[in-house]
Amino acid sequence: MLQVSDVTVRYGKTIAIEDxxxxxxxxxxxxxxxxxxxxxxxxxxxxxxxxxxxxxxTYDTFTYRSPKEAEPIKDKIGLMPxxxxxxxxxxxxxxxxxxxxxxxxxxxxxxxxxxxxQRLLEMAGLAEFGGRLAKNLSGxxxxxxxxxxxxxxxxxxxxxxxxxxxxxxLSRKELWEILDDNxxxxxxxxxxxxxxMSEASKMDAIHLFxxxxxxxxGSAAKLIDSVRPYTYEETTCEGCITxxxxxxxxxxxxxxxAEPSLESLFFVNALQKGKIPPPxxxxxxxxxxxIPPVVMEAKGLTKRFxxxxxxxxxDMQLRRGEILGLLGANGAGKTTFIKMLLGxxxxxxxxxxxxxxxxxxxxxxxxxxxxxxxxxxxxxxxKDLTVLENLLYFANMHQLPxxxxxKRIDKLAEGxxxxxxxxxxxxxxxxxxxxxxxxxxxxLHEPVVLFLDEPTSGVDTIARAQFWKLLHELKNRWNISILxxxxxxxxxxxxxxxxxxxxxxxxxxxxxxxxxxxxxEAKSFxxxxxxxxxxxx
Amino acid sequence: MRxxxxxxxxxxxxxxxxxxKMLYLVxxxxxxxxxxxxxxxxxxxxxxxxxxxxxxxxxxxxxxxxALEHTxxxxxxxxxxxxxxxxxxxxxxxxxxxxxxxxxxxKRILKHQKAQIGxxxxxxxxxxxxxxxxxxxxxxxxxxxKLLAKRGFDGHLITIxxxxxxxxxxxxxxxxxxGLIGLIMLVAPALLAAxxxxxxxxxxxIFNFYASPIGKxxxxxxxxxxxxxxxxxxxxxxxxxxxxxxxVPFRGSFTLYWLASELYLFVSLGxxxxxxxxxxxxxxxxxxxxxxxxxxxxxxxxILMPISSMQxxxxxxxxLFPVMYYNHIVYDTFLVGEGLASHKTVLYLGILxxxxxxxxxxxxxxxxxxxx
Numbered sequence: 005m006l007q008v009s010d011v012t013v014r015y016g017k018t019i020a021i022e023d024x025x026x027x028x029x030x031x032x033x034x035x036x037x038x039x040x041x042x043x044x045x046x047x048x049x050x051x052x053x054x055x056x057x058x059x060x061x062t063y064d065t066f067t068y069r070s071p072k073e074a075e076p077i078k079d080k081i082g083l084m085p086x087x088x089x090x091x092x093x094x095x096x097x098x099x100x101x102x103x104x105x106x107x108x109x110x111x112x113x114x115x116x117x118x119x120x121x122q123r124l125l126e127m128a129g130l131a132e133f134g135g136r137l138a139k140n141l142s143g144x145x146x147x148x149x150x151x152x153x154x155x156x157x158x159x160x161x162x163x164x165x166x167x168x169x170x171x172x173x174l175s176r177k178e179l180w181e182i183l184d185d186n187x188x189x190x191x192x193x194x195x196x197x198x199x200x201m202s203e204a205s206k207m208d209a210i211h212l213f214x215x216x217x218x219x220x221x222g223s224a225a226k227l228i229d230s231v232r233p234y235t236y237e238e239t240t241c242e243g244c245i246t247x248x249x250x251x252x253x254x255x256x257x258x259x260x261x262a263e264p265s266l267e268s269l270f271f272v273n274a275l276q277k278g279k280i281p282p283p284x285x286x287x288x289x290x291x292x293x294x295i296p297p298v299v300m301e302a303k304g305l306t307k308r309f310x311x312x313x314x315x316x317x318x319d320m321q322l323r324r325g326e327i328l329g330l331l332g333a334n335g336a337g338k339t340t341f342i343k344m345l346l347g348x349x350x351x352x353x354x355x356x357x358x359x360x361x362x363x364x365x366x367x368x369x370x371x372x373x374x375x376x377x378x379x380x381x382x383x384x385x386x387k388d389l390t391v392l393e394n395l396l397y398f399a400n401m402h403q404l405p406x407x408x409x410x411k412r413i414d415k416l417a418e419g420x421x422x423x424x425x426x427x428x429x430x431x432x433x434x435x436x437x438x439x440x441x442x443x444x445x446x447x448l449h450e451p452v453v454l455f456l457d458e459p460t461s462g463v464d465t466i467a468r469a470q471f472w473k474l475l476h477e478l479k480n481r482w483n484i485s486i487l488x489x490x491x492x493x494x495x496x497x498x499x500x501x502x503x504x505x506x507x508x509x510x511x512x513x514x515x516x517x518x519x520x521x522x523x524x525e526a527k528s529f530x531x532x533x534x535x536x537x538x539x540x541x
Numbered sequence: 542m543r544x545x546x547x548x549x550x551x552x553x554x555x556x557x558x559x560x561x562k563m564l565y566l567v568x569x570x571x572x573x574x575x576x577x578x579x580x581x582x583x584x585x586x587x588x589x590x591x592x593x594x595x596x597x598x599x600x601x602x603x604x605x606x607x608a609l610e611h612t613x614x615x616x617x618x619x620x621x622x623x624x625x626x627x628x629x630x631x632x633x634x635x636x637x638x639x640x641x642x643x644x645x646x647x648k649r650i651l652k653h654q655k656a657q658i659g660x661x662x663x664x665x666x667x668x669x670x671x672x673x674x675x676x677x678x679x680x681x682x683x684x685x686x687k688l689l690a691k692r693g694f695d696g697h698l699i700t701i702x703x704x705x706x707x708x709x710x711x712x713x714x715x716x717x718x719x720g721l722i723g724l725i726m727l728v729a730p731a732l733l734a735a736x737x738x739x740x741x742x743x744x745x746x747i748f749n750f751y752a753s754p755i756g757k758x759x760x761x762x763x764x765x766x767x768x769x770x771x772x773x774x775x776x777x778x779x780x781x782x783x784x785x786x787x788x789v790p791f792r793g794s795f796t797l798y799w800l801a802s803e804l805y806l807f808v809s810l811g812x813x814x815x816x817x818x819x820x821x822x823x824x825x826x827x828x829x830x831x832x833x834x835x836x837x838x839x840x841x842x843x844i845l846m847p848i849s850s851m852q853x854x855x856x857x858x859x860x861l862f863p864v865m866y867y868n869h870i871v872y873d874t875f876l877v878g879e880g881l882a883s884h885k886t887v888l889y890l891g892i893l894x895x896x897x898x899x900x901x902x903x904x905x906x907x908x909x910x911x912x913x
Binding site for chain 2: 015050052053055056071072075076078079081082083085087090091094095096100103104105108109110137230255429482
């Protein structure tokens with residue numbers, strides 16, 4: 005039994021989590037969900053005894069109030085902090101990691117130990133990679149290795165901070181199988197935070213975090229029930245939020261009720277806090293333009309790094325006014341592909357056509373630069389310039405006259421809902437606002453095609469919903485074509501067409517509707533993805 | 542304290558150092574500094590470009606000129622150019638010294654009248670200028686001495702004692718190389734020790750320490766032992782370079798040199814440890830360590846300036862940094878050889894031990910098993 009009473013964690017003046025209370029029984033898997041910076045990690049660190057806190061934590065009969073007091077039960081705790089491969093050493097192999105983690109825990113190497121170790125390796129699918137260095141493992145394999153290193157001393161209290169973020173769906177499924185097995189074998193308490201609601205829905209209890217407080221708790225079913233009265237089928241109304249075919253409202257509406265999901269919790273919470281996201285509007289293009297029916301075409305595009313083929317003869321078409329989702333695990337070749345399209349990497353083989361013209365040289369690209377917009381994984385903003393100065397700088401780069409640029413920036417800031425932040429510095433703003441203003445930078449010059457590389461990773465549910473609304477608005481108003489990479493499978497549903505890459509090869513190219521029709525048994529796009537990944541293995 | 546846990550950490554550390562090629566750095570860096578500075582710094586001046594304007598043309602003036610011409614310290618040219626022209630050459634940096642021998646120099650001296658020789662020296666680099674000035678003065682006094690002897694006076698009436706103590710050959714290597722050992726053994730181990738902990742903080746692997754039952758002392762022993770062992774070898778390597786490559790004499794006890802160096806290694810480890818406890822990023826740790834160690838290591842090592850000639854603030858600062866104490870022992874073992882017979886050496890060994898213990902104890906107290 006784990007009992008957390010009035011735990012508060014402070015970093016200087018900021019309060020990361022305040023007066024958190026929590027109970028968990030042996031054999032339970034308890035989920036933490038909530039936006040970035042809501043306090044999930046801080047509470048986990050407090051329970052693991054790696055950060056100073058006030059309040060008290062009781063594990064079975066042992067109570068501790070500081071990291072120092074927690075020292076005697078660290079034998080029983082297993083912590084896997086957030087970040088892919090964070091606790092691994094690049095230069096150590098899989099076996100050496102297990103040796104190291106066993107030795108620092110002072111484990112005895114008896115027959116039972118070796119049996120257990122072998123079982124973990126097999127469950128993680130790492131048994132045949134014993135000699136491989138951690139730096140040469142894929143993101144999914146690194147997370148599985150981190151997990152079995154955390155499990156090697158058989159902890160009774162397992163604390164896992166977003167173990168599955170950024171991991172491909174198949175590896176995620178395997179991680180969960182290991183966790184489930186461990187829970188059954190050891191009857192341990194497992195605390196897991198996750199950004200994937202499909203995972204949270206399978207847990208025994210969920211805690212919803214918001215701005216340093218736990219605002220709701222209970223089973224997935226109970227939490228979903230709690231927002232049912234506020235969930236309606238899509239309609240238009242004042243003071244409500246509409247997303248993903250549902251409308252959320254605190255006032256009773258005429259419309260029929262719809263079935264909520266865990267994601268609905270976030271929308272209802274935003275309504276209750278009076279934080280209704282501003283509507284998003286995009287003004288029509290200032291300079292209307294004729295766009296050819298096929299905006300981008302790749303024929304047999306290939307990129308090699310030494311012996312490693314990052315992209316292997318990929319064919320792809322991006323049509324006018326289409327949102328094309330590029331999906332795949334870490335290291336599948338998504339970012340490399342986009343970098344080839346942008347000319348950031350030279351193309352080793354194959355042909356690339358942009359707006360009907362074959363791209364051969366640097367000059368060809370320069371001629372087209374003003375038609376392309378790009379937003380990178382890490383928003384390329386200057387930290388020491390204000391939002392407005394950043395936008396003016398990029399307008400300058402595209403040789404927009406100052407008066408025209410200012411007008412356009414005002415219009416975009418108004419439409420995208422960051423007008424009040426124009427004079428702030430990017431680091432002072434939440435990730436969601438930065439993301440929208442990065443998009444404004446990418447579309448300032450009214451491009452006809454937009455390349456977005458994981459624009460939504462790390463951004464909370466509501467900001468992601470806003471972002472997708474914005475993309476659809478852009479598509480409708482400007483007839484723009486968008487190529488977007490993401491590792492949130494649920495976002496595939498918002499695309500007109502999806503392409504799935506696996507180890508540099510294209511394995512799927514179809515519309516979500518067609519894919520659902522082909523696999524009617526699949527409950528979500530995630531199931532379809534796992535199906536393809538398994539088949540192509 | 543569990544030996545198994547410490548051994549596992551040390552083993553991991555060695556593997557990591559070897560595979561990240563950091564191990565090369567451990568041995569290349571000290572040798573590189575020694576070679577670069579050992580050959581690079583020259584305090585003595587040779588072949589100073591000297592212009593001599595001889596208006597006297599007497600035997601005395603010719604004697605003086607030949608004296609200047611026959612040492613390696615001057616490249617003397619007798620010239621007929623004007624004084625202005627000669628001074629312009631110095632200004633342009635084409636000459637270092639101008640010697641003007643006035644007309645009737647010999648005549649005045651023979652008549653027991655005072656005579657003056659004009660000497661102009663390029664003072665752009667004061668240290669160099671002072672050195673050149675003393676050379677010229679030396680030559681002139683030497684000549685005067687010879688002249689007296691010739692005139693029947695006791696030649697030893699004027700004596701110039703230019704014997705240099707402990708470094709009779711006046712070799713730069715003897716003065717610089719032992720001092721460099723003090724600099725290197727302060728910088729290199731501190732850098733490595735600072736990196737070993739900060740690296741884990743920056744990468745996130747420090748969680749393995751925070752979240753496991755490893756004790757603070759166990760962790761520190763595990764982190765500092767590899768650095769200590771690896772750099773202990775450098776004590777010998779640097780010694781061999783000094784004695785065999787730079788041909789610095791070694792007059793003292795090797796055991797004393799070795800023990801003092803190991804003590805000094807603890808001082809360096811302690812500095813690295815403290816830096817890595819207060820920093821979060823590797824780059825900050827590197828810059829901070831370099832600032833803390835290189836600058837005082839160089840200024841107060843006695844390479845550029847003897848500590849005994851320092852005054853006021855600089856003397857106090859010199860006594861605050863550990864370099865001075867170690868260098869005293871190193872210079873003693875290399876050049877003097879008095880060893881433990883000197884009370885100062887014994888005292889300084891004690892001070893070094895204190896300097897080694899304080900940061901290590903402080904580091905152990907400051908190190909926290911928690912995030913900040």
